Amino acid sequence: MVKTADISKTRYEELRKNPVFFLKFFENIHYDNNGKEIDYSRWNSLDRELNISFEAGVFANRELGYALCVLEGEKEKIDEKGNLSSDTITIKFHCADPNSVNDWINIIDCFAIRSQNREDKYAFMELLWALDKLFWKKETLISAWAQYPEATVQFFVKEFTKFGRVLSYYKQVELKSVISHYNGRYDIYLPDVVKLAYKCILYRPSQIPPQRKAKIELLNLFSIVDEIFNESNQLVIVEEDIASNSIIQFHSWIHGHHSLDNYNLILNIFPLLSEEIRLQIVKRYFHDIRNKHTSFDVDLIKGLKDNKFEDYIRYRYCVENPTEPVVLTVPLLCDTLITLHNSKGNSFQTFDGILDCAMTRCDTAHPAIDFGLQRFIPTCNRGAVYNINNFKGFVDYAIVRKLNESLMTDEHLKHALVYLMDKYARRQSYPVCCYGEGTKIPDAIFMNCAKRREYKITENGQERLKYYSLRCFRYQQYDDRWDIEDENLKHIQGFMNESEMPHSMTYKISLEMLSTDKLKTYILSLPDKFTVLQDNEFLVHSYNRRDLDKNFDLYLIQEFSDALKMRISPQKGVIVGLQFDVFGFWKVIRQSLPIKVLDDQQGDEYKAALTKYKEQEAEEVRNRCLASLRRELKTEITNDAFFELKYDRTLLSDTIKRFYFKGTIEENDELHQRQFLTQSNLTSNFAKYCAPQLSVATNPAINLPYFWCRGKECFHNNLGTQTLEEENNWQNYTLFHLSEIMGFPKLHKTVAGYEPDPSVWQFIAITNKVMQKFRRLKCRVCGHMMFTERTSGFNRYNYYECINPTCSEVRIPVYLNFCFKCKKGLIDSRDTKQCPNGWYICPTCLACCDNEQYERQAQRYILTKRPVPSRIQNKRGYGHNDKGEYFCPKCGNPIQIIDDGHGNTFRGCPECNLNFDAKPDGFYN
Structure with a gap:
């Protein structure tokens, strides 16, 4: 099926020289209310500059996950106005046909062109993928080879012999016929150790059914190895197999059943395995070091990093993840461990070293990498941060006040009535002249100002009227007149001279209609609504600005009374956060409980233990809060459990901020309103590595230490399990565990938990900088990788150039470096x-x-x-x-x-x- 797409002419010129590219399948299937399947799946190009995307339909085999496409032709792009586009062109392409000699020639041409670049370690990518995934015939390949000169064919014989070894047995038989046709020699590669190990999956050799025996000939080398090491499969192994078969011996070791006599065995099997298992091998090896089954061998780690059979790792990438970012987790980890060893534990890696690791292992035609640091450096597990949305605070307060009649002047009382009216009514307005002194325009004159004018215009030979109004006036609000809706009249009736008014939907009220005497009488009665103390004093409980805006009584208290004293007290039932156990109370309680109690979280015994934990933490928080208040307020608590001081607005404001006050905790408030901490909300698509830095200061309210993490306070990080003391499962090992096994622990205990060594922060920062720089190492003309410029001086990682001989920008230096001053800008x-x-x-x-x-x-x-x-x-x-x-x-x-x-x-x-x-x-x- 032929498809079309619009791409830039610059990208088309490059595509024309090498007319094959990959699309990736993205499955997106939904079901409507009737259970009918709706398919939104698409094929998209991984190359953003191609920007091809269309509905999946029946274009290619979805099960392969990728489609290798061949450029078929092009036509000029015509815009909406019928003009030829100056920068866009429409291409036609189709999914590669395994029976088409021309398509094979295009695929083989791609391999031949890319092979000219010595730096290109993935020149065979499109070709190997097609050989592995498509159902081709030897006759088609023979015919395609026939189109090339003899010298080129001999080059094909040599190269196909190398990567053909990872194909299935049947495809290798076909490939052997092609190579033999051109007088080449090819030995089919399917080692006996692999076949025997594969036969051990669930069955003994004598019990293997015919259909199972046939399956191994249909699988490529990596699929066979993956089946052997698949955790869901079980190998039926006898002791003599372990001794005689290196694959089975290795399988038994990686699953923890047997030790290895010779760890160099790892080097031979390592490149055949998936990236996930290769990472597990490193961890498993270090576990043996930890248990003193072997000692650290830096040469072995070097052999894992730069394996002599590394081509197989690239072959696997080509058949499984073509043009995707190349995953470099294992080589980076190994390189980092080597650097740690060589520096005697002082550093992990340098900027140049990490960049070199990336540049020498990426696909130069499709430069994209993924270090996958999150696979060996712990990421944030939603650490403990301030519960800003729900927590009501550690303290509460009240103010001792007394009415002040000297403040109840007519002017001040009228001001309060205006406030009341503005709260529930809408001010009336009147017109004023824009060029006058701001007095109201008389009604007779305003009628003329507001009158609509008209004038005639002629359009298409026809006369018609248009209208306009004078813009010489504006509206200004009255200071003492309002319109109030009937539903709001109840809020002001108690302060009106006339309590009865004819019913209406809207009432017109003036300030003269309101009584200052009634308002004063009302104010004098307000203390009775609060807790009355001696000497006409009364106690007003805590409130915030929103309460003041909503409650007219609080507004009147604020305006017409004096604040004499303030009382500050710890709130009841406040806890830090049960899920974090920052004081270790729950850990102690759990250790005292039988397993059957811990397993039954709905049981009375477990609930009683949880209640005890809450009480212990609440008591600890209260004691810490009291100690902080004593330091802050420089006084002692009264018998009534509050601190009483002379009213000081600044001190009160500072105190409630430092103790996080937002409201009074009520008896029926939920737990999340009493918990100071909550889990952070991770919204970023990028991994957030757990590498916090201990703050010099502590939390002022309860003297709780914390870390700085990405500019925020974190009170409980993810490093508690990153020491060997806390971790026995080698599959969970991270760089922290591996470093500690090497004798270079990178975590130290602080009052707030574990903190990483500064070298960890530096390593993460450097790796992120390398990623920033690497994303720029792509030629903007041809899209190929740029390498360090040959003549660059003391730092060869500042100048780069494209080495693609067909590119118009070949060998033109590009300066790329981080700003010396801000350290952030990438120049x-x-x-x-x-x-x-x-x-x-x-x-x-x-x-x-x-x-x-x-x-x-x-x-x-x-x-x-x-x-x-x-x-x-x-x-x-x-x-x-x-x-x-x-x-x-x-x-x-x-x-x-x-x-x-x-x-x-x-x-x-x-x-x-x-x-x-x-x-x-x-x-x-």
């Missing part, structure tokens, strides 16, 4: 300009050069008594940023103070119309 010479001194401008902070840089460069020569080169000497004293001189990264012109024409100025680029005032404070310092 790409393809996107940013240079300042007059030749320094690339950081797109993030606009830094280029300053005098201090030039002085540092000069000092390198001065200290070694060498002459300062003229390229540096001529720039000394002529730096830019320390003089406040900055340049536009888009065009390179100086950033200037620009007037927007309305009296406002900003720092920007007059050429590009960019405003740089949006940069952070202190940016230009």
Whole structure:
């Protein structure tokens, strides 16, 4: 089936030279209310520059997960106005036909072209995938080879012999016929140790049914190995098989049944296994080191990192995940362990080392990698953070107040009535002249102002009327008149001179109709609504601004009484968070309970234990809160369990903030309203590695230590199980466990839990920076990988170039580096300009050069008594940023103070119309 798609002409030119590409199948099936299946599945290109996407339909074999497509032709793209597109073209393509000689020629051509690049370690990707997944005939392949010169065919014989070994037995038989046709030799590869191990799955050799025996000939090498090591399959093994069969011996070791006599056996089997099992091998090996079954051998780790049979790892990638990001978890982990060993535990990896690991293992034609750090560095398991949405606070407060009649002046009382009316009514308005003094326009005059005018226009030879109104007036609100709805009249009736009014849906009320005497009488009665104390004082319980806005009584208390004293007390029943057990109470209780009690969480004994835990934690929180209040308030608690001080608005405000007050805890409040901590909400698609840093300060309310994690307080991290003391299952080992086994523990105990060594933070930060840089190492013309430029100097990871001989940008250097100043901006010479001194401008902070840089460069020569080169000497004293001189990264012109024409100025680029005032404070310092 032929499909079409619109792509850029630049991408088409590259595709035309190598007209094969992959699409990936994305299944998306739903069912409607009647149970009818609705298929939304699609085929999408993994290459974003192709941007091909269409409904799956019957285009290709969905079970393969991928479709290898062949470019069939193109036609000019015509836009909606009928004009030819200048940058887009429509291509036609179809799914590769295994019976088409032309399609095989296109696939083989791709292999031949990519093979010309010595750096390309995946040149066979499309070809190997087609040989493994498609049902082809030897005659078709023979005919395709016949189109090539003899020398090229001999190259095919040599190369097909290498990767053909991973094909199924039957396909190898067909391939052997093709190679023999061209006088080549090919030995079918299906080792006896693999066949015997495969036969042990569920059956002994003598019991294998014919259909089971036939299946092994249909599977490729990796599928056979995966079946052997599949955890859901069971091998029926006898002792003599373990001794004589390395695969079975290895299988028994990885499942923990037997030890290994020779660990070099791992090196031979390692490249045949899936990435997941290769990672498990590293962990299993370290478990043996931990149990003193063997000792650490750095050469073995080097052999895992750079395996002599590494081609098989690439072969597996090509048949299982073509053009997907290359997963580099195991080589990065091994390289990191080697660095840790060589540095005697001081560091994990360098920026250059990690980048080199990525560049030498990626697919140069489709550069994309996945380090998968989350597979050996623990990620956040939703750590404990402040329960900002529900927690009501550690303390509550009340204020001792007393009415002040001197505040009850007519003017102040009228102000309160206006507040009341504005709360429940709508102010009336009147028209004023835009050019007058703000007095009301008389009704007779306003009728003329508001009158609609008309005028005639002629359109298409026909006259018609148009209308307009004068815009010479505006409306202004009365200060003392309102319209109030009938439903709200009840809120003000008690303060009106006339209590009875003819019924209406809307009433017009003026300030004169309201009584200040009635309001004063009402205010004088307010203390009776609160707790009355001696000397006409009364106690007003805690409230916040929202309560004040809703409750007119609280507003009146605020306006017409004096605050004398304040009482602050710990809230009852507050806990830190039962699921975190930060004080270890539940751990102790659990250890004292029988297993049968722990298994029955609905039982009375378990519930009683949980109640005890809550009480212990609540008591601990209360004691800590009291201790903090004593320090903060510098006084002692009264017999009535509160701290009483002279009213101090600033002190009260600071206290309720530091103790997280948001409301009074009621007896029927739910648990989440009394819990200080909750699990963090992980919304990011990216892995959040657990590498927190202990805060110098503690939580002020209950003196609870915490960590800083991505700018937020975390009170309970995920590192509690990252020590050997806490972990016995080798399958759960992380970099922390492996480091500790090597004798270089990277965690230390703090009052808040475990904290990682700074080298862990550095390693994560460096790896993330490598990923940022690596995503840029793609030629924007041909899409191929860029490598370090051959002539680059002391740091070969600053300049890169495309080495694709067919690319128009071949060997043109690209500068790519992180900004020396902000450390965050990634400078790409393809996107940013240079300042007059030749320094690339950081797109993030606009830094280029300053005098201090030039002085540092000069000092390198001065200290070694060498002459300062003229390229540096001529720039000394002529730096830019320390003089406040900055340049536009888009065009390179100086950033200037620009007037927007309305009296406002900003720092920007007059050429590009960019405003740089949006940069952070202190940016230009």
